[in-house]
Amino acid sequence: MQLEILSMLPLAAVRELSRLFWPVVGVIGALGVLAWAIVRIRAWLHEDSDPAASAHEMLAHYREMQRQGDLTEEEFRSIRSRLASQIAESPAEVQGKREQARQPKPPAAGDEEETDAPE
DSSP states (O other): OHHHHHHHSOHHHHHHHHHHHHHHHHHHHHHHHHHHHHHHHHHHHHHTSOHHHHHHHHHHHHHHHHHHTSSOHHHHHHHHHHHHHHHHTOHHHHHHHHHHHHSOOOOOSSOOOOOOOOO
């Protein structure tokens, strides 16, 4: 069937189609490689994301599964203890605690700063 269609086309059109075939294949191949590279780069960037965030999401998902009856209470407790250790080891959480420790605490409402001024 395809040969019949090509035989109906003028010879100049067939030559034009065959001349454009490899450049079109090259562009399609380049787009495929570009799409693959984008997917790999996005995956690489997401590897560095906070694991505690995904652990929180997973815990919420498992909590919902347990609520629906897909997980037993014992299974949920086991999963929760494993995820809790991941959350506790989160580098972003440690960094946040360090930054909070560096910031000076504001004085309480009833506390007044002591001065060395004579009375």
